[in-house]
Amino acid sequence: QKEVEQNSGPLSVPEGAIASLNCTYSDRGSQSFFWYRQYSGKSPELIMFIYSNGDKEDGRFTAQLNKASQYVSLLIRDSQPSDSATYLCAVRMVRFGAGTRLTVKP
Amino acid sequence: EAGVAQSPRYKIIEKRQSVAFWCNPISGHATLYWYQQILGQGPKLLIQFQNNGVVDDSQLPKDRFSAERLKGVDSTLKIQPAKLEDSAVYLCASSPPTGTDQETQYFGPGTRLLVL
Numbered sequence: 750q751k752e753v754e755q756n757s758g759p760l761s762v763p764e765g766a767i768a769s770l771n772c773t774y775s776d777r778g779s780q781s782f783f784w785y786r787q788y789s790g791k792s793p794e795l796i797m798f799i800y801s802n803g804d805k806e807d808g809r810f811t812a813q814l815n816k817a818s819q820y821v822s823l824l825i826r827d828s829q830p831s832d833s834a835t836y837l838c839a840v841r842m843v844r845f846g847a848g849t850r851l852t853v854k855p
Numbered sequence: 856e857a858g859v860a861q862s863p864r865y866k867i868i869e870k871r872q873s874v875a876f877w878c879n880p881i882s883g884h885a886t887l888y889w890y891q892q893i894l895g896q897g898p899k900l901l902i903q904f905q906n907n908g909v910v911d912d913s914q915l916p917k918d919r920f921s922a923e924r925l926k927g928v929d930s931t932l933k934i935q936p937a938k939l940e941d942s943a944v945y946l947c948a949s950s951p952p953t954g955t956d957q958e959t960q961y962f963g964p965g966t967r968l969l970v971l
């Protein structure tokens with residue numbers, strides 16, 4: 750079992766829709782969870798992190814954490830074509846999933 | 856504030872040759888990370904330094920990879936000898952000291968390695 754698992758996609762949503770990205774992890778003792786965005790040919794950049802169960806909102810982004818289910822998700826509201834990228838989930842900041850490729854179609 | 860610097864940006868070598876990458880973290884950042892990102896995969900942590908001490912090198916293939924961070928600032932990552940499967944982007948990242956914005960790491964532009 751991989752330490753961090755993500756659906757590789759690609760996930761395609763129309764402009765203005767909500768994109769939902771999911772991630773599961775195997776280490777029940779993990780305490781910190783991160784979402785990064787990576788444009789093609791570029792380095793990852795941090796979108797947000799979450800430590801506590803529940804939701805955390807930052808602009809159009811909402812991270813959701815459920816430690817009992819070992820599940821973390823990222824919602825992107827009002828998706829824009831500029832959101833098209835690969836989204837990486839990371840546990841304890843340094844253990845990354847393979848990423849989900851998101852395409853937002855105009 | 857200057858970001859994480861890496862060089863070279865691109866490198867092409869033949870298998871069995873050696874190669875070295877250099878990283879200069881953001882000034883004042885105590886923690887430095889080296890990642891390997893193979894196409895289509897997420898970054899894989901190779902080694903994490905806290906100042907000039909190693910925190911985690913559990914995924915570093917020590918038979919061919921080595922890394923050092925002398926004086927707790929710059930770092931070099933070396934591969935000797937290289938294999939075809941080492942073709943990847945090597946990312947360096949750094950994060951601030953504990954007690955500050957510690958849960959954020961800043962990535963450099965990466966070094967793209969192609970092994971022929």
